[in-house]
Amino acid sequence: MSEITCPICNESMVTLLQLNRHLDDAHSEIKFVNNEDTASWFSKQVAKSRAKQLQSVTSVFTQAFGKLDLLDGSDTDGSSTSLSHGPASATKRGSPVPILTDENVTRKHWQKLSPNQRCAEVLCEKPLSARNGCINCRKCGKLFCHKHTMYRMKLTKNAMHDPTNGTWCRVCETCYKSRPGYNDHKGVVIDLTQDFRRMRQPHIDQQELNANRLEKRLVKLISSLSSEISKDPGSVWPLNRLRQKYAIDKEIVKWQADGEVTDCPECHNHFNFTLRKHHCRVCGKVVCGNLNSDCSRDVEINILAAKLDIKGPDVMPVTPISTRICKSCKNTVLSRRNFLHDKTAPLPPLLKKYEQLCHLRMVIESTMPKFQETLEILQDAQGQHTDQQATADATKIRKKLLNTCAQFDSISRSLSNLTLNIENERRLQQNIFLAAVHFLQINMLPLRALPKLLKSAKKLKTGPNKSSQQEAVEFKNFVLPTSRLTDTEIADLRQQLIVMEEQKFLVSGMVEGATQRRKYNEIPPLESSLRELDKEIDRIRCDLGTDAFEN
Amino acid sequence: MNLLQSASNYIDRITGSLPANGVHGTSTVGINKNKIKVLLLDKDTTSIVSMITTQSHLLSNAIYLIDTITNTTRTKMRHLSCVVFIRPTPDSIQALVEELRNPLYGSYELYFTNIIKKSSLERIAESDDHEAVTKVQEVFADYLCVNPDLFEVGLAKPNIFGSMPDSWTAEALNRSTETLTAVLLALKQKPLIRYDANSLLSKKLANEVSYRVRQDPSLYDFRRPDTPPVLLILDRKNDPITPLLLPWTYQAMVHELLGITNNRVNLSVIPDVRPELQEIVLSGTQGDNFFQKSMYLNFGDLGATIKEYVDQYQTKTKNNTNIESIDDMKRFVEDYPEFRKLAGNVSKHVTLVSELSRLVEAEGLLAVSELEQSLACNDSHNQDLKQIQIILQSPNISFDSKVRLVALYGLRYEKNANFSLPALLDLLDHQQPHPYGYNGVNAIKSLLSYAGAQKRDEGIFGGEGFFSRAQSGFKGLKGVENVYTQHTTLLSKTLSSLLRGKMKDASYPIFDDGVRPKLVETPAYGVDTNERPQNVIVFIVGGVTYEEARVVAEINAGTPGISIVLGSTKIINSYDFIKNLNDISHKGLIKGQPLTRLTFHTNNSSRAAEEIK
Ligand SMILES: [Zn+2]
Ligand SMILES: [Zn+2]
Ligand SMILES: [Zn+2]
Ligand SMILES: [Zn+2]
């Protein structure tokens, strides 16, 4: 790879990419001037890379990756580095050499070349030379290397961008990429909300009109019946009183003639001896009374009254007085009410707990930056002079955070312990809990740093500090909620366990290696890591309990 | 142009992680952030969303429930608000209408992936008795975003051919048109449309897209570019070679040898594979940095890179186990989630690459590939024929490989005086019946009538068709060049001529929409076919390969100021390609003469095989 020469002019090159570019630039017009040489040279290159290919495919993979488990650390020497081809660089195969028509564009603003001039691209800073190129961006006028002026834009005589009247000019990357709209990734969005409302409104108005009309009738019916009841509730109404009720019912709306209908308008079943005709007391239409299809239903009037927020009868006879209402009337009058009612009903326990979590989360999120600030101050001062004030502050904030986190944790756990019967709600519960655990893990971890920090600072003076250790223990107890693990958590813990065990295996390998190489000074820290790992593994196993093993 | 960023932007809008336009910032966002949302999707949008976002991202936006709109077992939770994201198909609209008649949730925001018919919108409005809908928007994420520069239509049925191989099925044409217009709107491009002159399929699609753009000019009224973007519609039949060649780059190899479906790879076929690796996510768009860096590496470089990756992991592990100082601790804490992800990722890629390596060895793919490349790039009939005959006899070479080789031979030497395809087909015919249930002989006959020399109209390309080896011998001089990747895809040459402003008008005419002024009248408005485009959208009718996606990514990375996105009806591998040819030969769409002798292939076995695959 180190010896590359151009097959046509024999100029030596450093990389294939460079050669490629050179060929495009210098020889793009020449076609097979030296056909035979080129061909043989090419086949040599191919043969060379083929050998490499074979080697890499067969040897690398059987040696290093033949075994599935690569994490054993046994193959850490760089045996295959010689096989790497370097980065697979993209070619500029398709790149057009710009045809530029920029004579008319002003050059007054061009930067003059001074000695030791470097490319104006911030991250480039290549010295400008014949080799690297030395080109003025036609727009901003600054000097750049070749690579950073490979862009084209249409400019006017005054070197301003103008897609309509400009001519093609060579410009720098910054000018190209800062043209308006370049970084606009907001695709087209069409808002139809207004149109939708407009379409919906007449329908809603109509609906409301209907609902009002039906509701009025229903109110009237209920109040008539209520006053009839209040005359004398009785226990079981005799036939003549039922006739009276029938008369009241019929006053509300004109009933449809039985003869007009042969099929129930709701369920489309044919009326016959078993499927009898009934009249809806609100609209007067004939419907069936089949309880399965729920086409119409006898509803007790005090229930209806409660739904409509009006006064019903004070007392009810033992056999309650009810009235028949069809499905369509029920929907028109009640479903909108029900909907609004459900929306504003008190939150169920799950959502109540969620709201508490949200509140605590906001508290934690707003306190955390303050804590990290004080932590940084402490860390800067570590070892030399412990800033008493900062320590006190940090401890105080940390305590507050710990308390809030503990609260958060206990609420999220009690949320996950709620017994829910509906599958959808259980899924909701699981997902909220999952997100809560994740949130806690991320936010609790920085809190761990402080006791360690204080411990190591105090060690210098007074030895180990009990209270901070205690806190650390407390902390450990609720970092990972232990009760009733969800499947996702189990999977999560198992993954952690795998990682930890892989690390343990790795570290044991390193201990062995160090022993063999007689590097005894490396062993103690490794062994202490091993102990820590063991502890961690035990802890995870403990959390997992019987779930540690896959079923 | 970046398909991923545009799509993610739409998703952010839907999930509410974008602050509402201009409304006083943080406070409202903070409250919305906590409001639990239910996300209702349909079959199509489920794929769209899963290609570009993760569950944890959705969770972090308080989307705690995701469900399909057609699922009728959902229960009433009217304290929650709902976000509906669906394609405006009749089925999804019907489901939405029913949902709104009896709303399960307290409020609804509706997002459609494409333009919704006025009549459909009216139906929805009329079903919203409860005034539960608070927002209705059309967003144009109506494409499967595979890579930032690669998209797929996501057809329900793979076949796109109607009654003839040069006609569309109504569904495929409609879906492709909708996807393409959505891509144009998502990327804000109003293109000049060019198409393969010899392809009725391309022309038809060009016509549909152009019609939609003309229907709604105000929608496509974008900031004027220096030069109009080009939408180039190509037909697979003009390059039947690329899908038949074994690719040697990571993403392409995985698709060829194991298959990628909606970013997922099924590894359960590997013996003793760990349970968590039975199905893996291999995404060019979500969070897998290693894959994003290595997806275009060739197999040799990939080996070295994955070795480095393992080393890097080991160094990291070493550092992390050795927590001594507070700095270590802090680093560990900060790295921890990243670190755990890394651990999972390392084993995933190692498993994947080991399996690829095993398949290469076991199926003799190096020898196969070498012969394929020779067929594609050289003119050595007798030698190639001899080699094929040897390979056809060899027991460890898979049936798929044999079919590919004979197919390549058929395409390559169709005009050769000693053309001996019948003899090879006869040899192929004596092979073991194919486990995946397609008939290789029929498929090859079908291929020749679909994309044979006459259909390809090779005159267009002269001697520089897809068979010519890396033209001047220089083109192939990349760092990764070798005998297995000599062949340059036709797409690479086509794009090169387009970007140089040298594309022939006769071969790739500009679709005449009757609206655009002619060159002579206003030169600035670019019917100037010699002007070099800066933004190009390529769409290949009938399938695109990951090899072609790599070519496009390479041009994007190496050519300053050029942005290309590539799309197709489907991302195919050689199996998809051949299987489809076999299927259309069964439907009698292509006038080959299917051999009556071979009757082992029944519909049942093919369905079973589909499932196996
Ligand atoms: Zn030279
Ligand atoms: Zn500039
Ligand atoms: Zn530079
Ligand atoms: Zn009925």
Ligand SMILES: [Zn+2]
């Ligand atoms: Zn009624």
